[in-house]
Amino acid sequence: MRILFVGDIFARPGRTIVHERLPELQKQYEVELTIANGENAAGGFGITPQIAEELFELGIDVITTGNHVWDKREIIEYMNSADGNEASLARRLLRPANYPASTPGYGWYQGRTRSGVDYAVINVQGRVFMTSNDDPFRVTDELLKQIRAKVIVVDLHAEATSEKVALGWHLDGRVTAVLGTHTHVPTADERVLPGGTAVQTDVGMTGPYDSVIGVQKELILQKFLTNMPSRFEPAAEDVRLCGALVECDPATGRASKIERIMLREQ
Ligand SMILES: [Fe+2]
Numbered sequence: 001m002r003i004l005f006v007g008d009i010f011a012r013p014g015r016t017i018v019h020e021r022l023p024e025l026q027k028q029y030e031v032e033l034t035i036a037n038g039e040n041a042a043g044g045f046g047i048t049p050q051i052a053e054e055l056f057e058l059g060i061d062v063i064t065t066g067n068h069v070w071d072k073r074e075i076i077e078y079m080n081s082a083d084g085n086e087a088s089l090a091r092r093l094l095r096p097a098n099y100p101a102s103t104p105g106y107g108w109y110q111g112r113t114r115s116g117v118d119y120a121v122i123n124v125q126g127r128v129f130m131t132s133n134d135d136p137f138r139v140t141d142e143l144l145k146q147i148r149a150k151v152i153v154v155d156l157h158a159e160a161t162s163e164k165v166a167l168g169w170h171l172d173g174r175v176t177a178v179l180g181t182h183t184h185v186p187t188a189d190e191r192v193l194p195g196g197t198a199v200q201t202d203v204g205m206t207g208p209y210d211s212v213i214g215v216q217k218e219l220i221l222q223k224f225l226t227n228m229p230s231r232f233e234p235a236a237e238d239v240r241l242c243g244a245l246v247e248c249d250p251a252t253g254r255a256s257k258i259e260r261i262m263l264r265e266q
Pocket residue numbers: 039066067068157181182183
């Protein structure tokens with residue numbers, strides 16, 4: 001079976017290209033499971049309930065997030081609304097699993113694809129050059145003890161390549177894929193490790209590349225040049241959809257292939 005992971009959907013340009021290109025991608029590759037990181041989907045900062053539901057409607061099965069998850073505060077209520085209801089769409093919107101225990105929402109989801117394959121998605125956040133949270137390695141180990149699905153995808157939302165490569169090796173043979181998000185720059189290191197875990201350090205941003213990681217480049221340049229506070233506005237041009245396509249055996253969860261995806265606007 002094939003799994004498509006769409007990298008950080010950034011603001012309206014990111015959502016628009018997902019709208020335009022996702023259906024054909026899913027059809028072309030006969031994608032069975034679609035996951036996307038949506039933490040920057042609302043104007044580059046956070047995600048709203050309405051945007052989450054729009055993304056679900058486009059055929060994204062599970063949405064992961066990261067450090068920007070709480071930027072739009074209404075998402076807290078949305079996540080809480082799913083409490084105890086596995087069938088609720090809101091339950092498919094994840095926050096990193098290694099956040100403090102009392103945090104709203106969940107960091108993992110278990111579901112079944114249309115053709116009946118059990119799968120799980122785990123969302124964790126890195127600790128290197130990021131705010132401190134629980135250990136993503138041990139938190140993932142603990143979650144894996146209770147997950148029965150063989151097909152398991154981990155989104156490690158993290159800054160440091162070393163941490164992401166390390167989690168790949170740590171989980172090799174135990175999960176289908178470890179895919180990195182957060183840096184918004186796709187890396188050319190996609191590979192399947194010997195135990196059958198597909199890894200890519202960062203799948204890259206789905207959004208405007210005529211920018212500094214999604215934001216208008218003039219604003220970020222001004223920030224670097226003057227160190228003065230500045231507002232961050234999403235850029236608009238050179239929009240690309242970045243992601244990773246993972247092929248795996250649904251019976252064992254072992255990955256056999258990973259391919260980088262980068263599509264431009266038509
Ligand atoms: Fe992030």
